[in-house]
Amino acid sequence: MTATGRWDWSRVDVTVPARPPAPGVQMAGFRYHDVAPVDITMIPHPSVTVLLDLSENGVVYDVLGRPVTGNAIVGLRAGTLRITGAGTGDVLQIRLSPVVAAAMLRDSGIIGGTVTPLPELWGSGTDILTERLRSMPSWDDRFALATAFLRSRVPREFGVAPEIAYAWGRTVHTSGLVRVETLAAETGWTRQRLWSRFRTHVGVSPKHASELVRFDRAAHLLAVGRSPADVAAEAGYVDQSHLHRRTKAITDMTPTVVARAPWLAIDERAWAPS
Template sequence: MAGFRFYDIGPVAIAMIPHPAVTLLLDLTERGVVCDSPRSPVAGSVVIGLRAGAFRIAGTGPGEVLQIRLSPVVAAAMLRDTEAIGGSVTPLSNLWGGSAALLTERLRSAPSWNERFTLAHAFLRRRVPENTAVAPEFVYAWDQTVRTGGRLRVETIATETGWTRQRLWSHFRTRLGVSPKLAAELVRFDRAAHLLSAGRSPADAAVEAGYADQSHLHRRTKAITAMTPTLVASAPWLAIDEIAWPAG
């Protein structure tokens, strides 16, 4: 979890870059935050799925946002909505109804960020059914995808889990709404995006993140975000990642 505050210095519009996680964006502002997704603007608290691409969040005055990143494995157990997990942007109320509004009000009135984190954590724990069972092969497949930076072949992961390639693909699509190949690409792109944000050249970022060359990185970046690597490098959301999500 991370808390963000923006001040009344005029309209706010911040580009968000795809991340290999399912993101809950809890709007704690009075005037409201709008997620300007590729499909249509969505106001208030939202679930940002794995196919969200790049989009902007906008506000017209001062406000606060609580952002929670969920491992797709955890999201599969907690949200139980494949369309939201693998989709773009979904209003949180579509998944949790009045509970989402109640949580937002409690978070808004909490006196500190630490108390907000505690409230959100307790709420999320209650959203996981007691009888939830996630296949260990699925957990292993996701962990290996992250550990290897998205470079491990799907066939290799399937062999290591003891599943067939077809079963692994089916499980990913059923639980996450995306293929293992797209999941691996999101992990690989996330690495490249953060290298670019840190000042590395597109050529260096491409090699270190596992792309064939700079042109390959450029094509895939355009496909995923509709932005060039140069624009991705300057995205402010990446620049604050090291503060909001420190290693460990």
């Protein structure tokens, strides 16, 4: 997820693993030192996000007026998401590619959904994991524990079809510009079969997945100061008006507001490409 609104990231320590935990998995630990209340609006990102709240005061996620407290999983259709909390404390954030999430979570409704309380997926194991993470002496220990837990959630007999994994990989590699018809031809599937199987496992259509990837690229270009017109051309939108319409549809914000998203300012620290 990506956040907008004013936030002083100099008051936040960001720690990442020395090496990627696994293909398609990224982790970052955030330690908030500011005592001021947290109030951040987040926008969609082309990954499934697991948020483990290790603070004592609790974090609240609000999507479409429905509050979710504590640990949560944010799906690919979260839309605009507001996060509030007491400010101090630790949060472990895990990003899963949709392909990894499909194998690990085995619930396309959650993957392609909005925000789900984590206990609904992992039951009492969520509280046990959270308490163990809180007791860990370092972020490295926390990353190792979280990685082991995630690996334990992948059943040996379940896997995503190679065609789906290929389609997602190509979507990311082309920044969301590859056509569904091209993906179908390259996988050897019909367009209808690719569309159906992709939705079944990932929870969204290939077109929606492409739009998330394309928008993510546009958001990062806007954040480094590129003009909306240049971003529209480079990110594959018809024109600046098209970029504006799609940004409003996805985030209910204008490209100008998205360009000031403070979370993007630390993306290279927290979410450097694997």
